[in-house]
């Protein structure tokens with residue numbers, strides 16, 4: 001979907017988009033299916049299937065990273081052209097593009113770095129069920145699929161807005177973009193990742209049972225880190241979600257009228 005969208009926005013060539021889609025299909029079918037085995041390492045698989053799951057799941061992040069690198073190179077090029085043209089706005093779908101770039105960045109950080117971190121069976125043996133799992137889950141799930149959904153929402157908003165309406169709501173979309181990214185980053189950096197690291201070290205020192213008991217969760221440093229999620233969650237909701245919701249509601253009432261021969265917004269042509 002990211003490849004199709006980048007292509008629609010004129011940011012990657014058809015060749016690049018197709019190459020990535022084929023690579024992705026190959027990796028999903030050839031590697032991803034086996035890779036999902038990282039979710040059930042401990043149900044009595046053989047060592048061989050554990051090793052396969054671990055190696056193949058590590059390859060899943062590759063195509064999206066290639067695509068994002070390609071698109072951001074395009075963006076740099078466009079900025080150069082924009083500079084030469086005296087700052088004329090060449091990218092009406094700029095915020096869709098930025099949300100798609102977020103998909104690539106979170107894919108790298110959330111799925112790539114945080115997924116890799118817990119992916120090898122020897123780490124997973126100690127880590128599974130600790131806060132490092134939701135650390136990866138939040139960064140990869142909201143970061144990749146959540147931001148992708150936001151990119152689609154913003155794309156649709158821009159398509160059905162005329163210039164005047166878009167000027168009114170663009171600042172909300174901008175705010176929402178930063179609120180969501182900073183909020184999600186804050187949740188991870190301020191809270192779930194450090195708690196996960198402390199919990200993993202507690203597993204190694206005192207055993208898994210201890211790291212999941214009140215003896216660990218009630219430690220003042222752990223409670224303090226859990227409370228640190230609050231500002232990040234609030235930023236995500238208040239600065240991230242609400243402005244976009246406002247933009248959606250406002251656009252519902254101010255969508256531009258379809259031109260002659262154009263389908264009504266929301267209906268297939």
Ligand code: HEM
Pocket residue numbers: 038039057058059060061107111112115116118119120124127128129130132133134136137138140141144145
């Ligand atoms: C966008 C892609 C991805 C998403 C949305 C995603 C999401 C998730 C979620 C929600 C969980 C928690 C599942 C549960 O609690 O049962 C999880 C677990 C896991 N993921 Fe991912 N993931 C992605 C990619 C990856 C990749 C590329 C790797 C490997 C490099 C990976 C490695 C793992 C492992 C090892 C677990 C199990 C951890 C445990 O049970 O403690 N994930 N993932």
